[in-house]
Amino acid sequence: MATRAHLKTHTRNALGIALVVFSALSLALLLRPSGVAATPPAPTSPTPTSAAPQAAPPSATRATSAQPAPAGSALPLKPEITQQAPPVDLTRATVVFATMPPATATVTWGRKSLGKITPGKPLVVVRPRDSGPLDVMVRATGYFPVQTRGHTFSDNRVMVKLTPLENESELLGYRAPLDAGVETQEETAAINALGGADGGVVQDGTTFRMVPATPNPSPLLMP
Amino acid sequence: MPSGAPASSPPGADRTSTEPSAAAEASKRKNALQARDDLPPEQRALLVVDGEERWVDAQAIAAAGYTLVDLSDEWTPLIFREEHADTGEPLPNRYRRVFLGLANDQLDNDGVPLEPGRKNYLELYGIFPSLSVLRTRFMTNSAQACHDQESVDVLSAVETVSYVPPNKIKADEQRLAWTRAQLETARKRAKLATLAELAQAQPQFLAKVAWVEKRAAEKLAMAAVERRLQCQELLPASSRHKAGVYDEAMRVAVRQFQQKNMIYEANFLRRKTVDALARPPLANDYESLVRTLRERVISAAGIIEDGTASTPKTPAPDLANEYANLVLEQLGLKDADAALTFFQRHPAAEFQHLRAAIKLPPLPAYYSDHMDLSIVVDRGDVWYDLPFDAEGNFRLPMRKRYPSLTLVVTHEGKTYPLARWRTTIGGWRSEQATDGYEYYRYKMSDVGPRVIRQIVSGPVWIAPASTPIRSLVKGKRVNGAVSKVVNYDELGPGYLSAYGVVAGYFVVPGVNGRPDFDNGVRAHGSSDYLSIYSPHGYSHGCHRLPNHVAVRLYSFILGHRNKIVVGDQPLGFSRQFLKGETVYEMRIPSRGYAYVLDPPLPVKVLEGNIKGAESKPIIGYVPKPNEAYPPGPPPPAPDSPEAKAGGGAEE
Numbered sequence: 001m002a003t004r005a006h007l008k009t010h011t012r013n014a015l016g017i018a019l020v021v022f023s024a025l026s027l028a029l030l031l032r033p034s035g036v037a038a039t040p041p042a043p044t045s046p047t048p049t050s051a052a053p054q055a056a057p058p059s060a061t062r063a064t065s066a067q068p069a070p071a072g073s074a075l076p077l078k079p080e081i082t083q084q085a086p087p088v089d090l091t092r093a094t095v096v097f098a099t100m101p102p103a104t105a106t107v108t109w110g111r112k113s114l115g116k117i118t119p120g121k122p123l124v125v126v127r128p129r130d131s132g133p134l135d136v137m138v139r140a141t142g143y144f145p146v147q148t149r150g151h152t153f154s155d156n157r158v159m160v161k162l163t164p165l166e167n168e169s170e171l172l173g174y175r176a177p178l179d180a181g182v183e184t185q186e187e188t189a190a191i192n193a194l195g196g197a198d199g200g201v202v203q204d205g206t207t208f209r210m211v212p213a214t215p216n217p218s219p220l221l222m223p
Numbered sequence: 224m225p226s227g228a229p230a231s232s233p234p235g236a237d238r239t240s241t242e243p244s245a246a247a248e249a250s251k252r253k254n255a256l257q258a259r260d261d262l263p264p265e266q267r268a269l270l271v272v273d274g275e276e277r278w279v280d281a282q283a284i285a286a287a288g289y290t291l292v293d294l295s296d297e298w299t300p301l302i303f304r305e306e307h308a309d310t311g312e313p314l315p316n317r318y319r320r321v322f323l324g325l326a327n328d329q330l331d332n333d334g335v336p337l338e339p340g341r342k343n344y345l346e347l348y349g350i351f352p353s354l355s356v357l358r359t360r361f362m363t364n365s366a367q368a369c370h371d372q373e374s375v376d377v378l379s380a381v382e383t384v385s386y387v388p389p390n391k392i393k394a395d396e397q398r399l400a401w402t403r404a405q406l407e408t409a410r411k412r413a414k415l416a417t418l419a420e421l422a423q424a425q426p427q428f429l430a431k432v433a434w435v436e437k438r439a440a441e442k443l444a445m446a447a448v449e450r451r452l453q454c455q456e457l458l459p460a461s462s463r464h465k466a467g468v469y470d471e472a473m474r475v476a477v478r479q480f481q482q483k484n485m486i487y488e489a490n491f492l493r494r495k496t497v498d499a500l501a502r503p504p505l506a507n508d509y510e511s512l513v514r515t516l517r518e519r520v521i522s523a524a525g526i527i528e529d530g531t532a533s534t535p536k537t538p539a540p541d542l543a544n545e546y547a548n549l550v551l552e553q554l555g556l557k558d559a560d561a562a563l564t565f566f567q568r569h570p571a572a573e574f575q576h577l578r579a580a581i582k583l584p585p586l587p588a589y590y591s592d593h594m595d596l597s598i599v600v601d602r603g604d605v606w607y608d609l610p611f612d613a614e615g616n617f618r619l620p621m622r623k624r625y626p627s628l629t630l631v632v633t634h635e636g637k638t639y640p641l642a643r644w645r646t647t648i649g650g651w652r653s654e655q656a657t658d659g660y661e662y663y664r665y666k667m668s669d670v671g672p673r674v675i676r677q678i679v680s681g682p683v684w685i686a687p688a689s690t691p692i693r694s695l696v697k698g699k700r701v702n703g704a705v706s707k708v709v710n711y712d713e714l715g716p717g718y719l720s721a722y723g724v725v726a727g728y729f730v731v732p733g734v735n736g737r738p739d740f741d742n743g744v745r746a747h748g749s750s751d752y753l754s755i756y757s758p759h760g761y762s763h764g765c766h767r768l769p770n771h772v773a774v775r776l777y778s779f780i781l782g783h784r785n786k787i788v789v790g791d792q793p794l795g796f797s798r799q800f801l802k803g804e805t806v807y808e809m810r811i812p813s814r815g816y817a818y819v820l821d822p823p824l825p826v827k828v829l830e831g832n833i834k835g836a837e838s839k840p841i842i843g844y845v846p847k848p849n850e851a852y853p854p855g856p857p858p859p860a861p862d863s864p865e866a867k868a869g870g871g872a873e874e
Contacts, residue, residue: 110702130320132335135701135708144801147708148808153317156812161799163806171801173692175659178853 093129095150096157097138098122103162105140127152138162144171255279255287264576269294271553276568281578289580292516292523292550296327296353296574300522301778302680302725306788314790316816318681318716318724325718326353332717340456344482348718348750349770351515355574357508358566364504365563369454374447378501381437381444384492389470399438402431442467448492451500452476457483483507485514487752509559516556517547518771524583525590527630527779532640539640546583553581589634594783596824598675598746599629600766602648602668602831607840610651610663615848619759624832626668628746628766630776644772646746647754648831650761654689654844656858661691662844664860666763669744670830674823675727676739678777678786681716682726682747682815685796689861692802695809707802709809716815723748723770725777726815729826746826748773781818789817 099105102119114136117123127134134150143162150158168174258277259267268281268291285291303319324330325343337343343350352360387395409428410421422432445467452458457479462472469491478490484499484507492500499507521527521543530541556562569577606620629643649666656662686695697710712719726747730739748770754760755767768776792814799808844857 110700110704110706112702130334132333133711135699135706137706144804144806146799146806146808147706149709149711149810151810151812153812158810160808163799168801171799171806172688173655173659173801176853178851 091129093127093131093152094155095125095127095134095152096122096155097125097136097150097160098157099138099140099160099162101162103140103143105138105143105160105162108137108139109134122157125150129153144168251283252287255283255289264573268578268580269554270580271555274555279580281580284580288582290520290523290583292520292579292581294354294516294519294574294577294579296355297323297576298353298519298522299323299326300518300774301782302678302774306790308788308790314788314816316680317791317813318816321717322350322724325350326356328352328356328359332712332719342483344479345718346485346511346514346771347482347487347752347769349724349748349772349774350718351518351771352511353574354512354515354577355571357512357515358569358571358574360508360511361505361563361566364508367454368503369451370503374450375501377440377443377447378497380440381497383494383497384441384444384448384469385438386469386491389465389468392468399435403435406431406435444497445469445492448477448497448500449473452480455480455504484510487756489753503559505559505563509562512556512562513547513551516550517543518775520546520550520581520583521775522778523581524586525779525782526586527641527775529642529775532629532643540587546581549583550579550581554579589632589639590783592783593785595633596780596784597631597633598824598826599631600646600668600746600826600828601627601629602670602829603627605648605831605833606650606835607665607833607837608835609841609845611848617848620835622758622834625758626766626831628768630779642776644768645755646766646768647749647760647762648766649764652761652763653691653847654860655691656689656844656860658853658858660850660852660857662846662857664689664844665840665842666761667840668762668764668766668828669729669742670828672731673729673744673826673828674732674739675746675780675826676730676732676820676823677728678725678781678818678820679722679728679792679815680725680777680818682720682722682724683715683794683811683813684713684721685811686714686721686809687861688798692800695800696802696807707805707807709807711809714809714811716813718748718770719750721747721749723750723768723773725770725773727777727780727824729828730823732823746773746776780820780824784824785821787819787821789819791815792817 097107097114097117099117103117104119105117107114107117107123107125114125115123117138125134129152131152134152135147136150137145137147138160139145140162143164146160146162148158148160150156163171169176256270256272256279259280260278262278262280266281267278268284268289270277270279270284270289281291299319299322303316303322305319306314306316308314321330321332321334324334325332325345328342329337331337331341331343342356343352346352406418406421406428409425410418413421413424415421415424418428418432418436422429449458449464449466452473453460458464458472458476462476464470464472464476474490477492477496480486480500481488481490481496486495486499488495524542524546526542526546528540529543530539532539533541551557554565556565601624603624603626604620604622606622608620610619611617626646626648627643628646630641632639632641648668651663652666653661654664694713695710696707697712698705699708700706701708711717713721715722716724718724722745726745728741729744729746730741733739744764744766746766746768749755749762749767750770751760751767752769754762755769794811794814796811797808799806801807843860846852846857
């Protein structure tokens, strides 16, 4: 249902995406490249599913070039934290944490503090390669805390998008309150023009039946 | 070519036209059988001749028509083996390292070293223990019995052990005590010696006597189960289990026991579980060894037939069990004691490179390097009706015919089913709409002709935006603290992934240069084995198979079809979502390791029998009964393939 709240959300998301892309480009220029196979800044919307898998050309590069650590090898648990990007070392993985928008943020890994991200100065964490993922919490004042992950099978950058506390409704999973505004007449007309609340049905030869445009509401909402 | 064996002809398959002389063959065989203790481990194979083990030249014995069965700790099924591009460039599979670590009790699903003392029991998830791990179990269990005749007797006296929720124990015990008192009063009044006599003399007490006696027997059985699980360190003292209560600690211990012994049952003390608890630990270890060897010989011989394609009118071969029995027979592993002796004879270090030379019968004539294979999915009985009535009461539809997936080969104009497995189809499942509320939606399994062009090992499931948020977060111990994190178990790669350890993607092939159309349906492995075998188990549209079956299926297909190894597919996907007061960010660096079938594998999905009042699937979201929603109709349901791709919250 295309409510006003959703239209506002879509507009905000478009602006947000533009801001992220611009800032990511700026940050890429500021940061020194840190090694092979760095993960590009993550998009905020899913990449389209590739409908036709293509065989890779013979010269295609692969995501990992390091030999994996032998299974069961003893690995130190304590991460080393340095503010300078180390040279390429195939026995280690460099994980660079930064935020968008730039903010001062703390990064913790379980009970342990890994350090701080400050505007213009990302946090660089070096771990043994293939020592498992880094599930971290990024906290910045005025923003929702973000639980994210860095990988250690290769060097990678984690650009963490921060959402201000007042922009909760922009986030996937935000639940509109039960007393959200009733759909306006314009919105009803727009939805009906699309073929009802269920407009858009796969037409690939199967025959589906449309439900009534106004399905039975929950009994709790009956007058 | 079958994996696990060096380049050699499939055993016994007479697909060449040369007929070397009998004398030359005999000489070749004699040389191959000669003992070669001088060879390094990676060049030799274990052969048993007249009951005596000897090391022989692996290459020579394979050339003489024996099959080399890889028993080493470095074995993986074909879908995780090391591949190379046509240029010779290695194409590493990142999950191979994790797979080996899991099988060898060294790593967890994240690829992190296991905590000391922790074990992986993953047969139900398609990862069989290595022979080193099995050796450790045999050696440990030979040193401690964890088994006594008294326990066997009390466990054999019950069918199952009734489950009483912990919060109902007190009320249940009171009821039991009251009933017992009532029966005692009646027994004394009737001047009878036992309750059994009372039941016979006064049949109105029969049911109560039976109930009291059943519960008395179950109490003894429960105590025996506790002793066994404690002895096998599955129910440690630190678990805070309360004796006699089927509490959470007990449930986890039973689940671990079931997983260790590959028992497909809910986490309660039901028939198969009780039977396994009554068996000596070494007997159960022997069954694990048999299962592991079965997978190894299936892989080595490149077979798939397991007897499941048999019908009452048309028996089908069961090469899997036939060949497994030949391995056991030829290696002298006829029972648990023989297996223990075998492991005592072979130190742990030998399992780094161990291979066994086994004489197997010729393969059926329809075998070749590129077989005319296809898949048929029969949807069985299909109910489109809502799962609840107008009053909001749930009603679970009954099915007589369950969905099945059959692998078929066509040879010389005839079609032979190779294997047929129970699978799943879509049904009514929970989805999260854009308003943040959960609704029901019918998840369709497409009908009609499709192809599998791409197979992915270690696949990743990109949870659609409609996935209920609650399923995307889990508690996990992170660096010493329990934290809420994104549930990568379900996303993958890993055996708990919504796509299991391997998936084949059903697509409508593109024509006239257009790309294939992917509607989000796969046939994939699944850790949710109860959904596959439960009468009320459904998927979100995909066809689930137990992980070990999916591994066999796709390893077989890749071993017998022309293919292109694409390798790792970098993705760089991320998405944020809000749960509670925290934003979670899922980051998926790769789709998995891809193979492309060329030509693609034909698939046919049959409609099945449509039952109930609805003859077509209901489109869109349906509010759940007894849930509160904002005013107005539900939001429109997304219709993209991404929104349809498997997984989702369990409900």
